[in-house]
Amino acid sequence: MLAARCLLRAWRSCSSAPRPTAGPAAALSVRAALAVRSPGGERVKVQGWIRSVRSQKEVLFLHVNDGSSLENLQVVADSSFASRDLAFGSSVEVHGQLVPSPSKKQNVELKAEKIEVVGNCDAKTFPFKYKERYPLEYLRQFPHLRCRTNVQGAILRVRSEATAAIHSFFKESGFVHIHTPIITSNDCEGAGELFQVEPSSKMQVPEENFFNVPAFLTVSGQLHLEVMSGAFTQVFTFGPTFRAENSQSRRHLAEFYMVEAEISFVESLQDLMKVMEGLFKTTTMTVLSNCPEDVELCHRFIAPGQKDRLEHMLKNNFLIISYTEAVEILKRASQNFTFPPEWGADLHTEHEKYLVKHCGNVPVFVVNYPLTLKPFYMRDNGDGPPPTVAAVDLLVPGVGELFGGSLREERPHFLKQQLARLGLTETYQWYLDLRRFGSVPHGGFGMGFERYLQCILGVDNIKDVIPFPRFTHSCLL
Template sequence: MRHTRIKDLLNSTSILHEVNAKGWVRTFRNNQFIALNDGSTINNIQCVVDFENTPEETLKRITTGAAVSVTGTLVESKGAGQKYEIQVAKLEILGDSDPEKFPMQPKRHSLEFLRENAHLRVRTNAFGAIMRVRSVLSFAVHSYFQQKGFVYLNTPIITGADAEGAGEMFQVTSLPLDNLPKTEEGQIDYKKDFFGKHTNLTVSGQLEGETFAMALGQIYTFGPTFRAENSNTSRHLAEFWMIEPEVAFNNLNDNMDLAEDFIQYVIKYTMEKCSDDLKFLEGRLLEEEKTKPQAERSEMTLLEKLNFVLENNFKRVSYTEAIDILRDSTPNKRKKFQYIINEWGADLQSEHERYLVEKHFKCPVILFDYPANIKAFYMRLNEDGKTVRAMDILFPGIGEIVGGSQREERFDVLVEKMRTLGIDEEELWWYLDTRRFGSAVHSGFGLGFERLVLFVTGMTNIRDVIPFPRTPQNAEF
């Protein structure tokens, strides 16, 4: 008999028929009641075992974590909190679990403990919910862009270009590290390496994406990116996924419109498809909030925060206006900010971004026209010569979630910026070709997928929204 997913059993419109379910035991109580879960839903189905006619040896093997198959009749449940249950006629142990060694016992575990057991943590309610939400969000990303006629582009993971100019990149080499070939000048001879040049893991697919946007009109990338930043904060990963659309003929205002519409679409889609998981995660967050001092507690529940994004137009504010607001704000004057805003040109921190969203405007905010010297070389220089057509989208509880810009389409201006910043023109000759041959106004943005999952699930550490986090000194699993 073919087994039926537990999600489908719980949503069944007919009962009193024979069914088969397979999954993992969450709990087994009174030698009779199995709480069974197969990963299709946050909810378990109760399976009532005929313990009087079940061998003692079999009952002993029904332990937390064991994989079982149950066949029986789907009936209305007599217990509270569940619609249906299975009256078990046949039970088979598919895989035993040692109750003394299985780490995911039915109790509250610290997130740090669960990270140490990342290969098993998805068996908990919280991480099952997070990964289902992540999956639906991922589908929503493709759904949005495909509906809008974008072309999905797979940009290279191995690259010779540093899109951000930060230099914090993982090097890729096939050279023997214990006997590196050297040039006459004593430098590493990359001509003898696999690619014949110095290469790295990519931090962004943007530059390659721009080249295809100049032929296909509108493209998006969605793939893994890497940054060798030695940071152990709750906001950083060494391996993460990026969503990066690029659109020919779009200016900065078009770019803002696209980003706002995109984010609202994927959040709404996920709220509709993952209502049970999000309700569970909201309850988890409420319990976590109770352990915090009153001053540190969020003013919104998880679902309120998501609806806050859906129900409010994003306020568009220039960097200059934002600096004036922050400089005159009470927390700045009373030195409550960790980073005091004294003058124009300051690089805004998360505390400043959250103040603008949560306290001042009370809606999502898009900041634009940043100082040129704190933004990347490819952003279009404004006529004032001081600012660039950059934009950041700020959300409650998280600060910046999207960064983008209108790209510098003028060949001479782009080359001058590259020379000023010491960026090798020969390395990016192919990128400059897009400005030599049919250049046009174009724009795009980048959205760190884990940052989005973090916001939608209400988690506070980015290591908890990716299956296997890669961080400094940690590449386990």
């Protein structure tokens, strides 16, 4: 009650002052308004959506948010504004003065001179209610509205900050950003999980392809980056990729984003792993520094304990084990796996998560996989039998595989053998040309961006860290 009376006295004292009329109001975001430390009655304009409305005698309090901040801006208005349609979810434009707030909950508040309702909201049928906390599964039913909730707003701001941090890391490390094509004629991964691209209208000659060859949505920009690595020593791309996987798992999507890099004159996996670890830690530290409230919201309400787990990952060096060592660890495990571990078989998610736990919940690099498990472009280690290739996967707590990379096979005779074995010599003649004209030892990696967000925020389902999830039997909007 004492706090309420203080607010009422402050409002009355402000109301008695004459309202300035000269000069246009400066447009400010909520974030910028909240950052004003010593408000002196500056006239400003704020646009956003109402998050709460409450009235107290002659004073009306609104919380307004425009998506720029987790924190709301408090708007204090005369009770005469109560006749307006000021409902939860309505969009408004508020003109007024920034003044010090008598409340300890905020440094500044906006004393309203004018409130314009831009768009009404039917609060009774709106699927979200003020102060209600909804499970992420429930929010997933409303892809067109869920961005208006605190938790989705926080996740999307983290996503934006992480995107900028990744670009900054590569720029500061001397990488050139390359836009690789979304429509391509190759299957980089060789798994055959492709979406074929065809025109919606029937062509005059149905037997002809629009591009004269079959075209697909890209599964990876790697091969195009390898082309560029013949002219630039360090390149990267960051864009959408597509997999036609018939999966409803918590870590797969039909459309997702990949961060991929290619580095020339690299002759060891250790050099690649340094960049991978540096990318993860630098990006994460930047996000934690720039979005502390958003990250804290996720750690507090979605994944309690994730803060400590993330700090543990950041302060420890990532471990390195071979694929052979990984299989031996799995065979000695007391846990019963759905897929029994065997040398020569791929590692499944259950194996990856066990390995990370076995290694003390520190991210772990698994290196040197069997040649038969990996695509044609990975460099033969020259060991065996059975032979292995210079491949590396980074496994992280809670997610499993996050990064995948390798040294590329730059030796023409080895590459020809691999392509011939797979019947791909004619298709990849251009790839062989890269080895004929000034090739160098090189390697690269890819990181699933949505899995990265799952890892740092502790979000269990990948569908909750992307604005509009695409997966089998679901393409809403």
